[in-house]
Amino acid sequence: MKFFKKAAIVASSLLCAVALAACGNSKSSKDSDAYTPKKLTVQFVPSSNATTIEAKAKPLEKLLKKELGIPVKVSVSTDYNTIVEAMGSKKVDIGFLPPDAYVLAHKQNGVKVLLQAQRLNVEGADNHSGNKKVDYYRSQILVRKDSGIKSIKDLKGKKIAVQDTTSTAGWIYPVVEMYKHGVNINKDNIQTVQVKGHDQGVLSVYNKNTDAAFVFQSAENLVKKDAPDIHDKVVPIYTTKKIPNDTISVRGDMSSKWQKKIAKAFKDIAKTKKGHDIISSVYSHEGYADSKDSNFDIIREYDKTAEKLDK
The missing domain is CATH 3.40.190.10 (Periplasmic binding protein-like II)
Structure with missing residues (x-):
């Protein structure tokens, strides 16, 4: 009986090892099958004059190309819904999405949030900028x-x-x-x-x-x-x-390796004078911090209330 018990344990161990190896291969295979960009399309949404934003954002192309080693095209969407649809149809790789547009893009197309913008706090009756970086606005x-x-x-x-x-x-x-x-x-x-x-x-x-x-x-x-x-x-x-700050989000099928590279590139660019000048002039961003989907659960709560408006 002891022999059979030992044999069963060995067989069980072998099966576990095979299963674990299969799981590892499956994960690795999954990431290897994920989207690896040869060039990147980055799109903004117009918070002010779209033509002005595009002109201010264009210099990001060269900075991102230098960081990532592939061509980058920057453009401005006509509106929020357009960029959500473009990311869903895989025409846009990276979107500067405001909170509600991100929540919609995540729900419909599995878009993933990488970073959250940091802005200077707002003070006084004239809404002038303070000197503290915050991850929210109003x-x-x-x-x-x-x-x-x-x-x-x-x-x-x-x-x-x-x-x-x-x-x-x-x-x-x-x-x-x-x-x-x-x-x-x-x-x-x-x-x-x-x-x-x-x-x-x-x-x-x-x-x-x-x-x-x-x-x-x-x-x-x-x-x-x-x-x-x-x-x-x-x-x-x-x-x-308080409203969670804007996101830098990527299409949902992008490889984890490239998600990390893109997040690092934007954080590093924001720390340079040239990069900071660009993101500050486009959206008043001061830098970027890592983000996660649960940060936007408050937006989902507001969306549920908004649905009651027609009832």
């Missing part, structure tokens, strides 16, 4: 100072400039927090006007084309050159809770 509802609009309830029956419905600061957060304050943007005689870029939202209020605008906090600073008196004319009536 949305604000802006109105003209002379409009008579003092609170969210005063927005009933008004015209509001908004961004795409997947824009976290330009739609999701402000409409959800309005809803929590008893104002439904779809049912309280509110007219929405979709504009492209938070700078256009600010200017629509400044020029009296709309009564209010949903923008990210400090968006007024985007137009100070053209409207030096912007802080005298346009003021926030509401500031939302």
Whole structure:
């Protein structure tokens, strides 16, 4: 009986070894079958004038090529939904996705978040930059100072400039927090006007084309050159809770090796003067930190509330 017991143990051990080897080969095979880029397509979404952003972001091509050793093409998407679809159809490898667009891209196409942007904190009535790097930002509802609009309830029956419905600061957060304050943007005689870029939202209020605008906090600073008196004319009536900062995300089938290379490249570029100047001018990014999908569960909670708006 002892012999048979020993034989069974040996056989069992051999089977385990074979199974483990198979599992190891399967994992290695899986990564070897993963997408390994020969060239990279990087796409941004327009938070302000799309042409200006593309011109500012283009120099990243050379910096990334130097870090990664393959050609890189940088472009700007027409809107948030377009970049989500492009990553799903594998036309775009890397997307600078705002939080809600990332959540959508992850759900629909398995897009993976690599990094989260760091920005300087915002302080004071004029929304000037502080000196502390943070991984969040906020949305604000802006109105003209002379409009008579003092609170969210005063927005009933008004015209509001908004961004795409997947824009976290330009739609999701402000409409959800309005809803929590008893104002439904779809049912309280509110007219929405979709504009492209938070700078256009600010200017629509400044020029009296709309009564209010949903923008990210400090968006007024985007137009100070053209409207030096912007802080005298346009003021926030509401500031939302914290929103996780923008992501650098990659298509879901990319190899883990290349995910790590890309994450390292962006972090290293952000530490150089030239690289920092580019990311700061494009999105006010100060650097990048490693991120994970669970950081965006708060966005999923807001999305669930947003779904109630039509009910």
